[in-house]
Amino acid sequence: MSQLIGQQIAESPVVQKLVTDLVNEVAKLNNQITGVREANPEMKTHGQAIIDQTGKVRGRPLNYPYVGSGSGSGVYVELEDGSVKLDLINGIGIHLMGHANPRVMAATVRGALSDIVNQGNLQPNKEYTMFLDKLVAVASRKSRLKYGWLATCGTMANESALKITRQKRTPARMVLCFKNAFAGRSTMMAELTDNPAYKVGLPEYNEMLRLPWYDKNDPRSIEKTLTIMKEHVAKHEGNISTFVFEPMLGEGGYMPAPREFFLPLVDFCKSKNIPVWADEVQTFTRTGEMFAFETLDLGQYIDLCTIAKTAQVGATLYTEEMNPAPGLIAGTFSGTSPALSAGIEIMNMLTEGGYLGSQGRIMDIHRKFVSALNTLNETTCKGKVQDAGGMGLMLAFTPLDGKKETVDKLLKSLFAKGLIAFSCGKDPVRLRFLVPAVIRDEDIKIAVKIIEQAIIEGV
């Protein structure tokens, strides 16, 4: 068979060299970004103008005075006012390999050289297949998940999952889910999300059956949640389409729960033929294994799993029994060629070695960061950096009095000093980080130093 033109382009030594040279040239420039830097006085006016314009065109100001310049290096990002920030939020957890990672960039450029910008479910290119192939291969190692379907984001991946479970359990409508859950921004995912601020003025569909999350201070927590689940199921027998959970409560406060908490719940669901759906939009690739269901050793219970964020596109994974009838899930877009190409590269980087496992870099970062925060809490910031923890690269602590106003002020102060963080949860509100896997030990020290200064100076 004569070689396809597409293959000739991908394998052309001239094209490969151009891509390498291009990425190296960009990396050379990006490598000048080595640490936190204040705004350049000459660029302040320009920086402010673009921030104001962004607020103007979207009808709402930015959360932070942040508009990126398109450059960065690892955990550091350059903004339009010439400042450089240490970015521990990464677009709410997208840039797992940091800013301007040369391998990710090269993959993105390779994707951009294909004939189309967006790929679709009707006419995919090979990256579509390669992405799903890799994802399903990794997912099926320790679960019964067998197929995947692409979507543009976590919300759409979740919509597909809910439709699948409802089709399989038709005419069941109700959903077992947790208090303080977050599931996305569509009409149904806003319903599943347990935050009134995210659905002001929307009608209630009353299809959610809430369960209390794990309370590490209550020895009866596991039993209490199971009892409530059983009550819901008894009251709505035959009308429950799924049990959905985030392996760690994300937006709800970065509250982890042990395997022993989930086990009786998923066991009970199995006995009642209720499909179990893990929403791993936030946890995918971050917990020390590719999936948090692996970290929690729950793979055999999972019927559906949704991912997005670090994958650069969304996807719904499902078992043989959950494979939906044709027509139920589709959509025009299934991710851009550059995003799919980058997503494949990120998964390859993670599974090639070094990052995963209890002794891998992800858990190493977790231990070092948590330990440094705990030290602050015991020394210079006594009692003001409480409850540091989370799962893998998702870290949080409760600062000061844990009140929203205090945490908002602290976030502003951290930003001004060069550290980008975010909040989660309510009562207490916690300060959270979505740490990139490429953070170095010295960057952790710098981040913790900034936190220490901001807290000591008072907010």
Ligand SMILES: Cc1ncc(COP(=O)(O)O)c(C=O)c1O
């Ligand atoms: C657990 C969880 N599910 C769903 C979503 C929604 O994903 P997206 O914002 O890509 O639509 C998020 C986003 O933060 C999430 O954390």
